[in-house]
Amino acid sequence: MTGFLFDIHIASLALAAVGIVVADHSALNWMLGRVDRAHRAAVFSAHWFVSIGLAGLVLSGLALFWPMRQYLLGEPLFWLKMFFVGCLLINSFFVEMLMHRAVKYPFRELPFSQKVPLFISGGVSTLCWLGAGFTALALF
Amino acid sequence: MKTSMLLGSVFLIALAVIGYAILTQPSGTAVTYPPAQTQTTTPPAQTQTQTQTQSNTQNSGYTMALVAQHNAASSCWAAINGNVYDLTNWINQHPGGPENILAICGTDGSAAFNAQHGGQRQPAAELAQFLLGPLTQ
Secondary structure, eight states: OHHHHHHHHHHHHHHHHHHHHHHHHHHHHHHTTSSSSOOHHHHHHHHHHHHHHHHHHHHHHHHHHGGGHHHHHTOHHHHHHHHHHHHHHHHHHHHHHHHHHHHHSOGGGSOHHHHHHHHHHHHHHHHHHHHHHHHHHHHO | OHHHHHHHHHHHHHHHHHHHHHHTOTTSSOOOOOOOOOTTSOOSOOOHHHHHHHHHHHHHOBOHHHHHHOEETTEEEEEETTEEEEOGGGGGGOTTOHHHHHTTTTEEOHHHHHHHHTTOHHHHHHHHTTEEEEBOO
């Protein structure tokens, strides 16, 4: 059963990774001015992929966590990983608000005050995905 | 907005599950591990199964025949790299899942352990806590 859940966990990660690659590619083209507006279908599809992948990761992660909860609750790395996962979940709400800017306005026309949240959200996302991945590797 | 609802629900479920796990911990505290022990140190605590079979081991040591008797979740011993370990309390704490420990109960688990954890310090340190003694022929 653990093997099956782990497969679901990795499949969810792969799904999210596909969404991240598509979203980053669209965002990069938009920020570099290659396109005035990000392609709506690509951005929203990518967000769905990442969201479903993240939801799958959390739910399968909870199922994997339960049998070994005694061990994990005493591991500082587990709590660090949960911090990263929590940040990713909270950041996803901001991403959903911010991605509308990419499909409505050219990046160069955005005032600096509207660009800053985009950079912060992107930075938090990158840091937390990498952080969660590396803490998982260190934990097991 | 639908993705927000999906992830919001997942977030709440995760909080509820982890919160419940914290509140229902059997001992009230998380499991902690002492520093790694060498083979020459005395195991920190003896389980009931250890006490029951202590007299047997005084004469013949920890033989594979004795290890083979402890092949269940209620008493799980395994020989790994020339030593015998009582893994009973580790079954439900093993990060890789209980079935991997249950699979080596009563057997020589050296191949399985080395394939999964060969060369890793932390698994070896955790294993050392459950040392009973050297395997005798």
